[in-house]
Amino acid sequence: MVPTGARETRRAGSLQPTELAHAAVMAALCAATAIIAVVVPFAAGLSLLGTVPMGLLAYRYRLRVLVAATVAGAMIAFLIAGMGGFMTVVDCAYIGGLTGVVKRRGRGTPTVTVAALVAGTVFGLAAVAALTVLSRLRNLVFDAMTANVTGTSRVLEQIPGMEPFALRLREDFATMLNYWPLLILAAGIVSITGVSLIGWWALSRVLSRLFGVPDVHKLDAPADDAPAASPVPVRLRDVHFRYPGANHDALGPVSLSIEPGEHVAITGANGSGKTTLMLLLAGREPTAGVIERPGGVGLGHVGGTAVVMQHPESQVLGTRVADDVVWGLPAGTHPDVDRLLAEVGLDGLAERDTGGLSGGELQRLAVAGALAREPRLLIADEVTSMVDQQGREALISVLGGLTQRHQMSLVHITHYNDEADSAERSVNLVGNGGTADNVEMVPTAPAPVASATHHAGRPLLELRGVSHEYGSGTPWASTALRDIDFVVHEGDGLLIHGLNGSGKSTLAWIMAGLLEPTTGSCLLDGVPVADQVGAVAISFQAARLxxxxxxxxxxxxxxxxxxxHDHSKVVRAMTRVGLDPALGLRRIDQLSGGQMRRVVLAGLLAKSPRVLILDEPLAGLDAASQRGLLSVLEDLRRNSGLTVVVISHDFSGLEELCPRTLHLDNGVIAQSPSTTTTGGMS
Structure with a gap:
């Protein structure tokens, strides 16, 4: 989704990778909506929702992208729901396409009306031609129409005084059938025009609201950015940036340079402008100041700028590891995939399904995909924050040697001291977007040893023989948890840790009642927690969701x-988690990842929950924010009896909040390792 004026550049020629990806996603959404509308009784009205993804495609991309999505979605719907599903997708594509194209060209209702009349005429003439040739179908259609009219007239006859109208209806319809070509043509024009205008009225309002949501963190380079790029050296001189609708700068003034072959760490507190700086380095234009480069940014182009994001799932598009490495490369480009995979520690995994990779492996795959473009500038935006200790160490090792093995510069955005120390120099952003000589970094700590110590309160959450298997009964069945037994007491503070894929998030969802275990039970006050959804508050690993x-x-x-409107309660909730109350009027998409996490916690804590599950609560938070949040949680646990369960790879400062520790290893509770250190997340 993009606001008006930020539409994609339309290229001639075959579909681009980004167009294919969007067409596939939107086709799936439309097909799913169509299938539900056809299969579920009395759900036909839901088909209108299918016009939204098609309208977005028509507004943002070329017509051939909409056609590709229509063909794919219609085939899927036909295979599952028959002709009803097929025609529903086609109808959604017609209404969405018409609305999107008209909105893109800045036209309005008169244009839609004319287009609908033309489409209705074409449809009516096609129907007349078909019924002329197919006489049996014509008789069947006429019999059905006659039956409907007869039924309607009989209903009217039951109403006193309506008998003449009922008789007139039957006689007039019989007369009209003698001129059936005109009847079918008129019906086609009226129906298509009516549906088009109704769809335009509804969908244009939906699209207008979507276009008004600024995608402030979208990577975008100048429209005329040349594939043959020279992004380094890059020099920022008194650069400022302010997001649309904001009343203050998110970054600035900043003056710095990134030289060829240099490894630079970007650090700073939440809200200091790290992500904004990344966007500027990746090609966004500043609102003030100057950014100098010898050539274009070349975002995504061979020899240009590559970005590896915090969540690898958003960057992995191929279903096979080798396919993902080369996804989107120009035709004729043949990188050495095996060598790249070996360089990032994925040697021998070229044929693996990307769905079976751990978080750390996915992130290293994203790095391999970036390296396949031979970038002159690689930006790594907190790439270790969602992976376990082993994955984090592997990523640091890979990133640390890139500038020696490749002709490239590396900008690594991080909160962690050991990661910043591996760079040649650090640029520390302060709260007003400027730079400082030093900034407090997030420390690392050893993983705590498993402990059975618990609070003296009564049993609250009880897990008895809990096991969970995804895809049960299918060839893709995968066991996430096996025979989990433990009790969380009232006022308890429990830390659960383990490597990526050990089952931590699955366990969190079961404890919150959002997922029922395959076997065993999870009870809250002796009652299945799945029957009390909401009684246990949970903060998800990905706060934006x-x-x-x-x-x-x-x-x-x-x-x-x-x-x-109760401003005092909102302010109190924000202050409680260390958020500036001035952020209250800011759009969610203008926040940093750490700020989003604190907004979630502010809402959850304001409900005064008895049990709070925090899945990676410290991910993306700077050192001061971590201390402040932990202090709030410790006070609530100690003085208010709040029961806290923390799932984390970040152990520094958790001793007071979580005196009890469980270690998960491949889905089972095991002895905790006592010698590892970490600062990453899962």
Whole structure:
């Protein structure tokens, strides 16, 4: 989704990788909606939702992208729901396409009306031609129409005084059948025009709201950015950047340079502008100041700029490891895939399914895909924050030697001291977007030894023989948990840790009642927690997925269950987790990852939950924010009896909050390792 004026550049020729990816996703959404509308009784009205993805495609991309999505979605719907599903997708593509194209060209209702009349005429003439040739189908259609009219007239006859109207209806319809070509043509024009205008009225309002949501963190280079790029050296001189609608700069003034072959770490507190700086280095234009490069940014182009993001799932597109490495490369480009995979520690995994990779492996695959473009500038944006200790160490090892093995510069954005120490120099951003000589970094700590010590309170959450298998009964069945037994007591503070894929997040979802175990039971006060969804509050690992409202104050009030007009409650909730109350009116998409996480926690804590599950609560938080949040949670546990379960790879400072520790290893509770250190997340 993009705001008006930020539409994709339309190229001639075959479909581009990004166009294929968007067409596939939107086709799947439309097909799923069509299937539900056809299969579920009385759900035909849901088919209108299928016009939204098609409308977005038509607005943002070339017509051939919409055609590709229509063909793919219609085939899927036909295979599952028959002709009804097929025609529903085609109808959605027609309405969405018409609306998207008209909106893109800046036209309005008159254009839609004319287009609908033309389409209705074409449809009516086609129907007349078909019924002329197919006489048996014509008789069947006429019999069905006659039956409907007869049934309607009989209903009218039961109403006093309506008998003449009922008789007139039957006689007039019989007369009209003698001129059936005109009847079918008129019906086609009226129906298509009516559906088009209704779809335009509804969909244009939906699209207008979507276009008004700024995608502020979208990577975008100048429209005329040449594939033959020279992104380094890059020099920023008194650069400022302010997001649309904001009343202050997110970054600036900043003056710095990135030289060829240099490894630079970018550090700073949440909200200091690290992500904004990344966007500027990747090609976004500053609102003030100058960015000098010898050539274009070349974002995504061979020899240009490559970016590896925090969540690898958003960058992995191929279903096979080798395919993902070369995804989107120009025709005729043949990188040495095996060599690249070996360089990032994925030797021998070229034929593996990407769905079976751990978080650390996915992140290293993203690095391999970036290296396949032979970038002159690689930007790694907190790439270790969602992987376990082993994956983090492997990533640091890979990143640390890139500038020696390749002709490239590396900019690594991080909160962690050991990662910053591996760079040649650090640029520390301060709160106003400027730079400082030093900044407090997040420390690392050894993994705590498993402990059975618990709070003296009564049993609250009980897990008895819990096992869980994904895809049960299919060839793709995968066991996530096996025979889990433990009790969480009232006022307890429990830390659960383990490597990626050990089952931590699955366990968190079961404890929150969002997932029922395949076998065993999870009880809250002796009752299955799945029957009490909401009684156990949970903060997801990916905070953005938990934020449903467009603005910070609306999100906190909605999550906590109070009126957002009660400003004092919103301020109190924000202050509690160390958020500046001035952020209350800011859009969610303008926040950093750490700020989003604190917004989620503000809403959850404002509900005063008895049990709070935090899945990687410290991910993306700077050192001061981590201390502040942990202090709040410790106080609540100690003085208010809040029961806290933390799932984390970040152990520094958790001793007071979580005196009890469980270690998960391949889905089972095991002895905790006592010698590893980590700062990454899972």
């Amino acid at each position: 938990q934020l449903m409202r467009g603005r910070v104050d609306l999100e906190i009030a909605s999550s906590a269950g109070f009126d957002y």
